[in-house]
Amino acid sequence: MKRYLLAMFLLLLMSPLKAQIKNEKPKLVVGIVVDQMRYDYLTRFWNQFGEEGFKRLVNNGYNFKNNHFNYVPTYTGPGHASVFTGTTPEYHGIIGNGWFDKFEDRSVYCVSDESVQPVGTESEAGKMSPHRMKSTTFTDENRLHTQMKGKTIGIALKDRGAILPAGHSANAAYWFHGQDEAKWISSNYYMSDLPGWVKEFNNSGKAKAYLKTWNTLRDIKSYTESGVDENNFEFGYQGKEKATFPYDLKTLAAENGNFELIKATPFGNDLTAEFAKAAVEGESLGEDDITDILTLSFSSTDYVGHNFGVNSKEIQDTYLRLDLAIGDFLAYLDKTVGAGEYTVFLTADHGGVDVPAYLKSRKIPSGYFEDVKMNEKIEKFVNEEFKVDSLIQNISNTQVFLDYKVLKEEDLDAHEVQQKIAHYLLQQKNISRVYTREQLQSASFTEGISALIQNGFNQERSGDILFVLDPGYIIYPEKGTTHGSGFMYDTHVPLIFFGKGIKPGSTFEHSVIPDIAPTISALLGISFPDASIGRPLVEMLED
Incomplete structure (x- = not known):
């Protein structure tokens, strides 16, 4: 009861x-x-x-x-x-x-x-x-x-x-x-x-x-x-x-x-x-x-x-x-x-x-990144460094995609290729950070831009090397504005x-x-x- x-x-x-x-x-x-x-x-x-x-x-x-x-x-x-x-x-x-x-x-x-x-x-x-x-x-x-x-x-x-x-x-x-x-x-x-x-x-x-x-x-x-x-x-x-x-x-x-x-x-x-x-x-x-x-x-x-x-x-x-x-x-x-x-x-x-041009007029660090010229420089570096054409499959959205078929055919080590390209990019003006696929798949970032990059990195779809521009720098014409950082x-x-x-x-x-x-x-x-x-x-x- x-x-x-x-x-x-x-x-x-x-x-x-x-x-x-x-x-x-x-x-x-x-x-x-x-x-x-x-x-x-x-x-x-x-x-x-x-x-x-x-x-x-x-x-x-x-x-x-x-x-x-x-x-x-x-x-x-x-x-x-x-x-x-x-x-x-x-x-x-x-x-x-x-x-x-x-x-x-x-x-x-x-x-x-x-x-x-x-x-x-x-x-x-x-x-x-x-x-x-x-x-x-x-x-x-x-x-x-x-x-x-x-x-x-x-x-x-x-x-x-x-x-x-x-x-x-x-x-x-x-x-x-x-x-x-x-x-x-x-x-x-x-x-x-x-x-x-x-x-x-x-x-x-x-x-x-x-x-x-x-x-x-x-x-x-x-x-x-x-x-x-x-x-x-x-x-x-x-x-x-x-x-x-x-x-x-x-x-x-x-x-x-x-x-x-x-x-x-x-x-x-x-x-x-x-x-x-x-x-x-x-x-x-x-x-x-x-x-x-x-x-x-x-x-x-x-x-x-x-x-x-x-x-x-x-x-x-x-x-x-x-x-x-x-x-x-x-x-x-x-x-x-x-x-x-x-x-x-x-x-x-x-x-x-x-608008970076406006910021520059106010003495704020900012500017424009010429991605087409940079893409040409990256391809030239890779061709000279590894003596191979078409090693890079694509460069877009500040990401570099390697062609893994070419890597295999030429018996190149993916880790070494990623590291050398990353090192080269980090020496370029207005590039503040560079990450490789291996870093993003193995490390665990908890704060700052590094954590944001990792949260946006999709193992299946993202590239093999990712780079970050300086604050206030954009890939865009010199009028109007954009986003993405x-x-x-x-x-x-x-x-x-x-x-x-x-x-x-x-x-x-x-x-x-x-x-x-x-x-x-x-x-x-x-x-x-x-x-x-x-x-x-x-x-x-x-x-």
């Missing part, structure tokens, strides 16, 4: 707990990635932001102020994959936006897939899938946990920004094809035909309407957080002599890829947000107690950053407009899903360095959680990008992604 009463007591005790766990799950999780968003954009433009966008997320959510990427390279493909898999390129295999495939002896793109067909277009731009990503995402795990009842939709202007976050089992991923079409498209990896709501959006003319004049949202004189509008550090657009406001996009379109131009303006983010709203309605996301996931990547910030740089009026205006778009989208979720019924996180796929300007990015299950607060404690996926998994009570190495950020989860 005592055992029976004890069992009944435990059953009564656990029943509310089970209900509580079920009810605490958000109806919708929205994972936002802002392409090329440095952490200091939050603080730099803070006084210019409204109350409903970034400020609402920060003031009512939990802000991780010391959040970093813990690997190299910091590019879009690896960034999006790492956010949603909870691991690094060492395990998920997306080692760049593109890379040299030593087994196929060709360069490959991170989401290209010749086995699929485009949907919504006849362009090759539709032949994409996540098949190169080796691990699961938390979006995959939620699909499995809910017996495929919880939906996953991925959206971004960039194909890789839509596909990799949505994972392998997504209901759909959509990306924007500009050129002469201005359509959201997909591939038959996901579906045989676009849903009616996507066709309706494509036929509405909303996308084409964004070819309009881009002027500053506010009086340009109030943009005191950025440099002067006319300078020598920006590309601008073809057909306009000066990279200065305003920009008549309709007039400039013909010389700038027609509707592709929308991507390279803040209006690309507005278009993305509008399409996301259509997805929430069209797919009935967040309408029941089974958690759905929307992955949303704002790509235009990256295009504008590459074109105009970190310190430009254009990047400031882009973020002020993105602030409005995020605020409007949150208000839409309040209305449709319900305030307090959804959870959002916002982060970035990488940061970006100030393990230095703070590329690794330090925002991480904010907001909504159901999240308590307000902030911390300067160190966190890393792979912590995001296990945190969302813990919130949802689902399995962590299969290759996850991050930790749940329990300090911000409600008890």
Whole structure:
């Protein structure tokens, strides 16, 4: 009898707990990635932001102020994959936006897939899938946990920004094809035909309407957080002599890829947000107690950053407009899903360095690395040192790939070849560190750039010798900017959680990008992604 009463007591005790766990799950999780968003954009433009966008997320959510990427390279493909898999390129295999495939002896793109067909277009731009990503995402795990009842939709202007976050089992991923079409498209990896709501959006003319004049949202004189509008550090657009406001996009379109131009303006983010709203309605996301996931990547910030740089009026205006778009989208979720019924996180796929030419004008050590000349020097050295042609199979992404067939045919020792090439590279100007395959496979680095290099090194896909440039040096033209390094300007990015299950607060404690996926998994009570190495950020989860 005592055992029976004890069992009944435990059953009564656990029943509310089970209900509580079920009810605490958000109806919708929205994972936002802002392409090329440095952490200091939050603080730099803070006084210019409204109350409903970034400020609402920060003031009512939990802000991780010391959040970093813990690997190299910091590019879009690896960034999006790492956010949603909870691991690094060492395990998920997306080692760049593109890379040299030593087994196929060709360069490959991170989401290209010749086995699929485009949907919504006849362009090759539709032949994409996540098949190169080796691990699961938390979006995959939620699909499995809910017996495929919880939906996953991925959206971004960039194909890789839509596909990799949505994972392998997504209901759909959509990306924007500009050129002469201005359509959201997909591939038959996901579906045989676009849903009616996507066709309706494509036929509405909303996308084409964004070819309009881009002027500053506010009086340009109030943009005191950025440099002067006319300078020598920006590309601008073809057909306009000066990279200065305003920009008549309709007039400039013909010389700038027609509707592709929308991507390279803040209006690309507005278009993305509008399409996301259509997805929430069209797919009935967040309408029941089974958690759905929307992955949303704002790509235009990256295009504008590459074109105009970190310190430009254009990047400031882009973020002020993105602030409005995020605020409007949150208000839409309040209305449709319900305030307090959804959870959002916002982060970035990488940061970006100030234009080195600008930094040099301010006496900051920086500059440009001529990779083509360096590649020629490496090949010449190898030919002279080993008396063999074609020993190097490829040089790309600051990696040297050796041809192992030639090594075997010429009876050369791989260790010796790696060491000699590494020693030669280390003597070259503006190369600060060099690593060999043997080092990265045998050593265990725990801090600094060395650890980041190792976390980004995939034994199957990476090269045999990897080199690191000095801080502030990039492989890029002398206008605009880029990213990819393990230095703070590329690794330090925002991480904010907001909504159901999240308590307000902030911390300067160190966190890393792979912590995001296990945190969302813990919130949802689902399995962590299969290759996850991050930790749940329990300090911000409600008890």
